[in-house]
Amino acid sequence: MNLIFLGAPGAGKGTQSVAVAEILNIPHISTGDIFRYNIKEGTPLGKEADSYISKGQLVPDDLTVSIVVDRLNKDDCKDGFILDGFPRTIYQAEALDKFMASVDKKIDYAVNIQVDEDSLVDRLSKRRFCPACSGTFHVDYTPLTSDDCPTCGAKLIQRKDDTPEVIKERLETYHEKTAPLTDYYSEKGCLLNVEGVPGIEKSLKNTLTALGIEK
Numbered sequence: 001m002n003l004i005f006l007g008a009p010g011a012g013k014g015t016q017s018v019a020v021a022e023i024l025n026i027p028h029i030s031t032g033d034i035f036r037y038n039i040k041e042g043t044p045l046g047k048e049a050d051s052y053i054s055k056g057q058l059v060p061d062d063l064t065v066s067i068v069v070d071r072l073n074k075d076d077c078k079d080g081f082i083l084d085g086f087p088r089t090i091y092q093a094e095a096l097d098k099f100m101a102s103v104d105k106k107i108d109y110a111v112n113i114q115v116d117e118d119s120l121v122d123r124l125s126k127r128r129f130c131p132a133c134s135g136t137f138h139v140d141y142t143p144l145t146s147d148d149c150p151t152c153g154a155k156l157i158q159r160k161d162d163t164p165e166v167i168k169e170r171l172e173t174y175h176e177k178t179a180p181l182t183d184y185y186s187e188k189g190c191l192l193n194v195e196g197v198p199g200i201e202k203s204l205k206n207t208l209t210a211l212g213i214e215k
């Protein structure tokens with residue numbers, strides 16, 4: 001299956017798409033993770049991406065599209081993939097469709113995880129991030145006994161873009177640029193709306209049911 005995950009920052013796209021990719025045994029591709037890795041490594045791409053991400057803005061379309069196309073051309077994507085955080089603009093969605101058509105494939109489903117605005121802000125401001133394994137944990141849901149990552153033991157941090165000012169900006173960017181994608185995929189007939197509350201377990205169940213996957 002070729003899947004994309006839509007949803008506001010904090011909707012749980014990351015957590016859910018990692019889980020679904022594992023169940024389906026297909027690669028999980030997160031543009032946010034790719035950018036954060038490059039920022040950590042101090043690459044030219046990382047420096048450019050950081051200048052947008054730290055302000056809650058989107059990285060420019062052409063740059064983002066070329067990174068994703070390079071990744072999708074890799075061998076491990078030939079039997080399916082999950083895109084997490086891409087596309088985020090109509091321009092990116094059209095570029096993705098063009099690429100898919102050029103390799104005689106299509107996006108099977110766009111999973112849209114729906115979460116109310118108050119829960120989004122709560123989740124973003126209370127989440128901790130593991131720079132080593134890219135795990136994300138919510139301080140209320142995962143019993144964090146220390147600031148060590150429950151998965152790999154590295155020190156957890158708060159993402160720089162999870163501060164109140166940047167959260168506000170990211171949600172505005174989402175409403176302006178990304179929310180219109182639900183109409184785009186709805187018109188194509190492949191949109192699956194999924195309830196992203198109350199917690200991870202329930203919403204993952206909603207997603208698997210919508211996709212017709214038995215766990």
Ligand code: ADP
Nearest residue numbers: 009010031032033053057058059064085086088
């Ligand atoms: P979240 O969905 O929680 O905001 P992500 O890890 O998906 O987090 O993305 C973090 C940041 O990386 C975004 O706020 C944006 O600046 C940048 N980014 C990620 N994906 C894209 C994309 N497809 N196009 C442009 N910028 C992106």
Ligand code: ZN
Nearest residue numbers: 130133149152
């Ligand atoms: Zn970790």
